[in-house]
Amino acid sequence: MFILLKKEVNSFFSSLTGYVVIILFLLANSAFLWIVPGDMNLLDSGYSTLETFFNLAPWIFLILIPAITMRLFAEEKKNGTLDLLYTKPITDLQLIFAKYLGSVLLALLSLIPCLIFFVSVWKLGETPGNLDVGATTGAFLGLFFLAAIYCAIGVFASAITDNQIVAFLLALIVSLFFYLGFDLISGFPGLHKFDLFLLNLGINEHYKSISRGVIDSRDIIYYLAVISIFILFTKTKLQSRNW
Numbered sequence: 001m002f003i004l005l006k007k008e009v010n011s012f013f014s015s016l017t018g019y020v021v022i023i024l025f026l027l028a029n030s031a032f033l034w035i036v037p038g039d040m041n042l043l044d045s046g047y048s049t050l051e052t053f054f055n056l057a058p059w060i061f062l063i064l065i066p067a068i069t070m071r072l073f074a075e076e077k078k079n080g081t082l083d084l085l086y087t088k089p090i091t092d093l094q095l096i097f098a099k100y101l102g103s104v105l106l107a108l109l110s111l112i113p114c115l116i117f118f119v120s121v122w123k124l125g126e127t128p129g130n131l132d133v134g135a136t137t138g139a140f141l142g143l144f145f146l147a148a149i150y151c152a153i154g155v156f157a158s159a160i161t162d163n164q165i166v167a168f169l170l171a172l173i174v175s176l177f178f179y180l181g182f183d184l185i186s187g188f189p190g191l192h193k194f195d196l197f198l199l200n201l202g203i204n205e206h207y208k209s210i211s212r213g214v215i216d217s218r219d220i221i222y223y224l225a226v227i228s229i230f231i232l233f234t235k236t237k238l239q240s241r242n243w
Contacts, residue, residue: 004085004095008072008102018106021064025110028060029053033117049131053117054139054211058179061107061147066171068106069154070164072099077162092238096231100155107147111140134213142210145223146203150175152230159234178226179203 012018032040033052040052076082085095122131150171157171158164182202186195199205203226206219 004090004098005101008099009105012068012102012106017068018109021068021106022110022113025057025060025064026113029056029114029117032056050117050121050136050139053114054143057114057143058146058207061143061150062172062175062179064110065103065107065147065150066154066157066168066175068103069151069158069171070167071158072103072155073158074162074164074167078164086241092235093231096155096159096234096238100151100231103151103154104148107151108144111144111147114140132213135211136213138213138215139211141215142207142219145210145220146179146207149178149203149223149226149230152227152234153178156230156234156237159237 009018012021034041040056073082076085118131118136153174154167154171157174158167161167161170179202182198183204186198200222206222209216210219
C-alpha cells in the first residue's frame with residue numbers, strides 16, 4: 001500500500017498538479033484576505049481575525065479537491081491500468097486508501113503554508129498576540145477534516161466513472177450537498193421538527209462547532225463516519241466487477 005501511496009504522491013508533484021493546487025489555494029486566500037477590497041479584506045475590516053479565511057477555504061477546497069481526485073480511478077480505468085493493479089498482491093481497501101491518503105496528504109500540504117496567515121494576524125493586531133489560539137486551532141482541524149471528507153467523496157466519484165470531467169462534477173455536487181444541502185433542507189416548511197437532526201447531517205454544522213475551539217467527540221465521530229461511508233461505497237463499487 002505504501003508503494004502505491006508513494007506513487008500517487010509522486011504523480012501529483014511530477015505532473016505539477018500538487019504545486020498548482022497548493023499555489024492556487026494560497027493565492028486565492030491571500031487575494032481575498034489582503035488584496036481584494038471589501039469586508040473580507042483584513043486591512044479594510046480592521047479586525048485581526050482569521051474568520052474570513054475559515055469561511056472562504058471550504059469553498060476553494062470545493063473546487064480544488066475534486067480537481068485532485070477526479071483522475072485517481074477514472075484515469076486508471078481509461079488507460080486500462082486498473083486491471084493491472086488488481087493483479088497485484090493488494091486488497092481493494094489498500095488500493096483505495098493509497099489513493100485516498102495521497103489526496104489527503106496534498107490537502108494537508110496546502111493547509112500548512114496557511115499558518116503564515118496566523119502568524120501575520122498574530123503580529124499585526126493592535127495588541128500582538130490578541131488572537132484566540134484555541135478557536136484557530138480547532139478551525140484548522142475542522143478544515144482538515146472537511147477536506148478529508150471532500151477527498152473521500154472525490155475518490156468515490158472517480159471510482160464510478162472513467163470520465164474525469166464527470167468525476168469532477170459529481171464530486172463537486174455531492175460535496176456541495178454535504179456542505180450546505182442539509183442546512184437548506186432543514187429550512188423547508190414542515191421540517192422544523194427535524195431541523196436539528198438535518199443540520200447535524202451536514203458538514204457545515206460540525207465545521208462551525210469545532211471552529212469554536214472545543215474539540216467535541218461527536219464532531220470527530222461525524223467526520224470519521226462520513227469518510228468511512230464513502231470509502232465503503234468505493235470498495236463496494238470496485239468489488240462490483242466480480243458480481
